[in-house]
Amino acid sequence: MTVNQIVMECLQIALLIAVAPLFVGWVRMLKCWAQSRSTASLFQPYRDLLKLFSKDVILAENASWIFRFTPYLVFGTVILSGAVVPMLTTKLPLSPSADVIVLVGLFAIARFFTALAGMDIGTAFGGMGSSREMMVASLAEPAMLMAIFTVSLVNQSTSLSHIAEVMYSGHAVLKPSLAFAFIAFILITLAETGRIPVDNPSTHLELTMLHEAMILEYSGRHLALIEWAGMMKLFLFMALGSALFVPWGIARSDSLLMGLMAGVLLLLKVGASGVVLVLIETGLAKMRLFRLTEFLGSAFLMATLGMLSFFILE
């Protein structure tokens, strides 16, 4: 482990924390354009966070430690996840400590506590949101693991850094199994990050919410942390897609200059993925809740097909 590697690790985490709201601002901006409206500033999400941080926290009288602890835990797990996904370089000191399965586990921990916190206060909406979120999770997580296993099979490893390096070396380009896994990954990303057609991030209708219903009782800095973590999760999924499927541009050494280049390229890639996200979100209505089983079922099917085609064709 060199000093440069530690610096890169810190830079990467800082990038994730700092740029995630910008990405959300970018997506909102694109969305406005797609609906021919005038847009808010690119930096509006930062202002929203600042606003929330400067507000008091209103706690329900019967809130337990779980409710107060969850925002920090969620924020922490997302940062930890960000530390193991190769964004700037594959030579991350923390990368060998956790592979993709641990990554899925980290997301599961955050979700588990958010669902508990949703039920903690005892309002009807919180429980409803938790129940829906767990339903989505029970379908999305197996599909996510299947998609990742397919990629792992192709690249002979579950370590993200290793996967990215193998992809880089050109051994694994344009294989049908990867194409299937990629489609599955897109579907899962929409579900995991709560975007249309699975969830509507901008709705105010309590009865239709999934993720938002769980965090309805949060306010002030707690809400800010959860919102920020949500933004980072969205950014992280884009970065994860980049590491798994299009790793070109990620540095394979610990050179800071290469890291800088990688950072610029990452922003371009993520920015472009925002365009795809907005096209999907503008063109589709939100699905009926029980259609989600079909949606995530097809993600699982895609991933399974990818795995089968690996054994049969490759």
Add this chain to the structure above:
Amino acid sequence: MSMLSEALREAFPEELQFDHRQHPSRVICCLLPRERFAEAAKVLKKKYALLAAEWASDETLLGKGFSVYACYRWGKEYLIVRSELPAEDPSFPSLTKKYLPAYRFERQMQSLMGVIPAGHPDLRPWIKFEDWPQDCYPLRKSFDSTEPLPRVDGEYQWAKAEGEGVYEIPVGPVHAGIIEPGHFRFQAVGEMVVNLEERLGYVHKGIEKKFEALSWHDAARLAGRVSGDSTVAHSIAYSLAVESISGLTGCNIPERAHWLRALFLERERIANHLGDIGAVCNDAAFAFMLYQLSRLRELLLRTNLRLFGHRFIMDRVFPGGVSVDITAQGRDEILAEMEIVAKDFERLVEVYEESSSLEDRVRDTGVLKPEKARELCVVGIVARASGMNLDCRIFNPFPPYDQYDRLELDVPVKVTGDVHARVWVRVEETRESIRIIRYILENMPAGPISVAVGDPLPETAGFAAVEGWRGEIIYWLQAGRAGEINRCMVRDPSSVNWLGLEQAIPGNIVPDFPLCNKSFNQSYSGHDL
């Protein structure tokens, strides 16, 4: 002689009397002893009449006790059945077992007027809250509206559902969006709604009571504020009711005034339909439609402001005519605007039709079956989406719609009763209204736009029904001994259609409720009065 009154005459040959102080003359008012009040309903139900409204009036100032009224509609006929109740024992047989909408009408009458519907299955207060004293009846003449009421303890009894896995979701009265207040209580198993109970009355403003303190002219402004989004329709209904009993015999409202009223009415209809279609799509997270349709709606509202001085054309219609005329230039402006609206609207309808993900949400959601719709006597868009061919503009035409041969109105009727049907009725009505507006502008007769209207004749009653954008709005006005307003009954379409929503929800899943609710889009204010 109308079919309904003939049926009553056959059933009660000795007891039936006619009340000739009811105007206009095509609306017949029959007088029956109160013991026969429910029997009359039975006779009329057999003739397939629908219950349009039920109300009570305190007639102590006219030297009587109370009266209860039930207004029935059958095709082109309205018939009012009236029974007098003595002040010391104001009870009457309930109609609820014959007609479902009477369920809420009678709860409301009992809460606010203190007349007792004998045999009503559920006499919990409606609109009046339980922290008001039980024996205070605000619509009675003896009620002093200047004194604040003492608060008492009370609890509303909700319907309960029990069993494994049943849970309750209370929603409201304050909602997340900028809408009016109302409470909805769901009982659900998993995501499936087994029962929905509405609780309304949070925007009760005492409008019916307030009418009695106003002059006929000032009351027109109040009528325009019963439900702000259909201010034109309410003003027209009030004005027509006043004009029907106005002192000037043969009070002739100039033709041009009628045409201008129709122009305002159709503009209101288009603006609201555009907003509603967009809002339904937005509740399915298809925001594109909302923004585009809101843009078109805004276009109309701004033209309203420029040409008629108010975005919603509030206070431009009053008894005697209208207060604002349209110039040749304004006419061209509207015609040009209609061109743009029609073109963009058709393009957006195409987007709606071709979005399969949207279609998946709106079809088979929130179904109000035709037979249920009939039983609930719903009106307006909701009725037309559930196979009932009702439209006051055709069946009980008020001028200028009585010139069918010239206006040739086409009313869309769908039978599926789902969210899509309610959206589609709006789409077709919007097209039709655009066509009518063009016709009106091209054929509007010249002439004055208002006449002076005298005060109504004492001890008469006026009636009017107008098709607002939500549906049929009914006004019934009673003039007192000195010709003042003794009672003004307002029946917004929401008074009956809210029950339709309650009945359409069970069997749907909880997250589909906002979509269903938006497709009904009933007024809280118009219901709570």
